[in-house]
Amino acid sequence: MANKKFIVVCTVLFSIATVSAFVEELDDTFKHTRKPDEIWLIGFYAPWCTYCKQLDPVWYEIGAELKNIGSPVNVGKVDADIHTSFAKEFRVTDYPAIKLLKDDLKYTYRGPRTKDGILEFADRVSGPLVRSLPSQQVFQNVMSRHDVLFVYFGGPSDLKEKYISVAKEMIVHTYFFSAARNILPKTVTLEEYPAVAVFKDGTYFLYDEQQDGDLTSWINRERFLNYLPIDSYTLYAMGDTDKLVVLAVVEEKTPTKESIRYKTMVKRVASEYKDFYSKEFQFGHMEGNEYINGLIMEEVSMPFIIVLNLSNDGYFLPPNKVETKDQLLKFIDGVLKGRIKIIFTKAPLLGIFLVFVFGFVGSTFCYVLYKTCHMVGYDSRDEVHTYDHAP
Numbered sequence: 001m002a003n004k005k006f007i008v009v010c011t012v013l014f015s016i017a018t019v020s021a022f023v024e025e026l027d028d029t030f031k032h033t034r035k036p037d038e039i040w041l042i043g044f045y046a047p048w049c050t051y052c053k054q055l056d057p058v059w060y061e062i063g064a065e066l067k068n069i070g071s072p073v074n075v076g077k078v079d080a081d082i083h084t085s086f087a088k089e090f091r092v093t094d095y096p097a098i099k100l101l102k103d104d105l106k107y108t109y110r111g112p113r114t115k116d117g118i119l120e121f122a123d124r125v126s127g128p129l130v131r132s133l134p135s136q137q138v139f140q141n142v143m144s145r146h147d148v149l150f151v152y153f154g155g156p157s158d159l160k161e162k163y164i165s166v167a168k169e170m171i172v173h174t175y176f177f178s179a180a181r182n183i184l185p186k187t188v189t190l191e192e193y194p195a196v197a198v199f200k201d202g203t204y205f206l207y208d209e210q211q212d213g214d215l216t217s218w219i220n221r222e223r224f225l226n227y228l229p230i231d232s233y234t235l236y237a238m239g240d241t242d243k244l245v246v247l248a249v250v251e252e253k254t255p256t257k258e259s260i261r262y263k264t265m266v267k268r269v270a271s272e273y274k275d276f277y278s279k280e281f282q283f284g285h286m287e288g289n290e291y292i293n294g295l296i297m298e299e300v301s302m303p304f305i306i307v308l309n310l311s312n313d314g315y316f317l318p319p320n321k322v323e324t325k326d327q328l329l330k331f332i333d334g335v336l337k338g339r340i341k342i343i344f345t346k347a348p349l350l351g352i353f354l355v356f357v358f359g360f361v362g363s364t365f366c367y368v369l370y371k372t373c374h375m376v377g378y379d380s381r382d383e384v385h386t387y388d389h390a391p
């Protein structure tokens with residue numbers, strides 16, 4: 001019996017030791033010892049933070065996995081309570097914070113804290129900024145794996161330079177591809193080269209500088225499907241698209257007939273009126289009303305439609321129940337033309353997100369809300385920033 005216990009303890013210790021060997025505990029000396037071409041995935045934690053403890057085993061698995069597949073990404077962790085200047089340099093505002101350092105750029109991970117989510121992020125951000133599509137077959141293959149796909153077509157050009165520089169900043173959100181013109185699928189016709197296209201919603205759109213403004217904001221607007229299931233993470237990621245979000249809030253577990261009808265209605269409007277509204281609006285549905293209720297501090301009976309303005313923490317509710325496509329169109333139009341009154345949330349929309357995701361409840365709620373709001377308000381657009389080499 002005792003023997004068995006001993007073996008168990010040893011095995012556990014051994015696996016902890018082997019796994020933790022792939023995660024380096026970093027400190028303030030990192031700045032001086034890191035070689036410029038090293039890529040680092042760094043988790044910032046604080047000893048008192050419960051969510052950091054939950055992330056810990058995942059973090060070690062990530063370290064082991066990246067080592068296993070021979071990834072160039074090094075994995076580290078930093079006690080941000082002790083190494084405050086380290087954390088400050090990476091603009092860490094909440095814990096656990098996940099950052100990837102590549103060249104002189106730091107990228108912030110904002111998705112769910114799962115092994116797969118973080119590994120995907122590390123792979124995307126650490127890899128080439130623009131990935132080339134060498135054949136039609138690869139193109140088809142990649143297309144089947146991505147809902148939204150940005151592709152540059154053509155040889156070297158000013159547009160390509162711009163595309164690369166946008167990718168440098170936006171790789172944190174999406175992949176960037178390039179292809180020669182003979183790789184084009186038969187269904188696509190380009191009149192001019194070079195060109196940037198986005199493939200999504202079963203079709204494609206071309207970037208037009210005259211009409212669409214600068215490339216960065218176009219990519220920002222186009223990087224989501226026109227209609228999609230939206231959860232709090234998606235909403236958070238949509239924060240800087242500058243679009244209004246039209247949301248059908250529907251029954252979660254057992255979708256009622258009405259919920260299905262609401263979803264269908266929003267989806268139809270999204271696709272049939274794409275040309276009118278896709279510049280200003282993003283469409284989707286959210287399962288469950290917990291998040292939205294927390295946001296607007298009231299209970300609206302389900303299902304319902306709400307429009308969120310993520311840029312000014314405002315929202316719009318239809319004055320009367322929206323039951324038909326025409327009523328929905330009238331409501332959307334009213335929002336756009338200023339006929340529907342905007343209501344402002346008491347706390348920033350995306351501030352609530354943090355509280356929601358990290359699951360704080362009860363009396364700490366207000367305090368944490370207050371704190372995170374400040375942090376988010378200060379830093380919310382800060383997906384990527386440069387690494388300051390100066391001592």
Ligand SMILES: *[C@@H]1O[C@H](CO)[C@@H](O)[C@H](O)[C@H]1NC(C)=O
Pocket residue numbers: 244309311312314335336342
């Ligand atoms: C959404 O917020 C932005 C930023 O304040 C504002 O410019 C825009 O007019 C708002 N849109 C609507 C429809 O209220």
